[in-house]
Amino acid sequence: MLILFLAMYSWNQRTRALDDLAAEIGLELAGAVLKPLRSLQDSGQDMWDRYFDLVAVREENEDLKQRVNELEAKLLANGEDMAELKRLRALIQLPVDQSWRPLGARVLAGRMGPNAVLDSITISRGYSTGGRPGTPIVTHQGLVGRVLKASAHSAIALLLTDPGSRIAVFAQETRAPGILTGHGTGQPMEVNFVQRAARVHEGEILITSGLDGKYPKGIPVAKVLSVAPSDYTQFMAIKAEPLVDLHHLEEVLLLEPTGIAPPPDLGAPPKEIHGPPAPARPGS
Amino acid sequence: MSALRDILWWLCFLAVAVGIQAAVPGLDVMAVGLIILLQERDYKNMLWLLPAFILLQEGMGTRVFGGVIVWYAAVIMLFRMGRWLFEAENFLFIFLLSACMGGAYYAVAWLMAPLQDLPFNTHDILDKSLIQAIFIPFAWKLLVATRRGKGHVSES
DSSP states (O other): OHHHHHHHHHHHHHHOHHHHHHIIIIIHHHHHHHHHHHHHHHHHHHHIIIIISGGGHHHHHHHHHHHHHHHHHHHHHHHHHHHHHHHHHHHHTOOOOTTEEEEEEEEEESOOSTTOOSSEEEESOOGGGTOOTTOEEEOSSSEEEEEEEEOSSOEEEEETTSTTOEEEEEETTTOOEEEEEOOSTTSOEEEESOBTTOOOOTTOEEEEOOTTSSSOTTOEEEEEEEEEEOSSSSBEEEEEEESSOGGGOOEEEEEEEOOOOOOGGGOOOOGGGSOOOOOOOTTO | OOHHHHHHHHHHHHHHHHHHHHHSTTOOSHHHHHHHHHHHTOHHHHHHHHHHHHHHHHHHOOSOTTHHHHHHHHHHHHHHHHHHHSOTTOHHHHHHHHHHHHHHHHHHHHHHHHHTTOOOOHHHHHHHHHHHHHHHHHHHHHHHHTTTTSOOOOOO
């Protein structure tokens, strides 16, 4: 039995046939069960919000009105900054990357079962609906991770906090490049290979550099928590935390590669900063 | 319990198990179903349920295929060893079995981590093993209560 198991294990390591079968059947079935369960949960939540939570609504309304006033004032103040940002973008020719198409997806669950050992989430899109393995996942706050494995209509995404996650990043202001590495849920991430001369500071935002060819350039990823010269290497020891609250994800955006090149008037950026080529469509 | 009712019961069990596993990371609810199948010596249903359990767990998981097979093999082995000493439906037996299964859960994670070059977080796995061990007796009691029509095979 042991020899049989080891033979099966080695064969699957090489061909991934059983992994594909398990994803195709197991993940698809789990997704099919979870989608109606999530709908039921939403209905229950809606009822609760509409009928039982009215007490807090008036107070919340007052708060929100005040907040809207504050935000309108801020918006007016930031108008000039926005104009400047547009000018600067045009100036430095940041690629407005049309090679990625955003697709909304629902988060169905976190880790499921004894075999789910990586920091991951299950989402409601699979390879037939835009969630192919490798597809980057973002929210309006920043990067979440990428699709690890997929069935036809569900997929498992690896979060950027997983110890196996490596993302090529830049510091937004100092433009210092580095590799962002996860250290597990709740643990600060580490930015490796940042030169000692780089003047990265606490609170600086890290954005994807696109140099790894896996993520589009310019997506905010994390905020620097601490910067110090490393005791062991010739680089800086930088800790960072994700911008996205990974514990409370409900909806995410998948960035599907379209294969469309950026518009020529923006200037053709170096080839490597764009995403992977669009995967071949079945039947094409 | 008629065959159709039995199949419906197992389908409901699978749906509930997936729902609970989505709420409690790392927990294996289907292992309780496997214990019930072994207690009832229901090999006919085990023929389709065990592959279904394995495919579901492997599909939902992020490890390379194989870990769940080792884990369920450990569950079956522990059950058969325990049945030599105890009556299969005895709560004490289930209690001891769940404690051993908690240990097996930890051992499988420890075994598979270097094989697949995965990080092994001792505290995290220990917590999950404990949750698994505590969960089994209560889930078993509840599930057996819903299967009163089914004759459990008692064996010393």
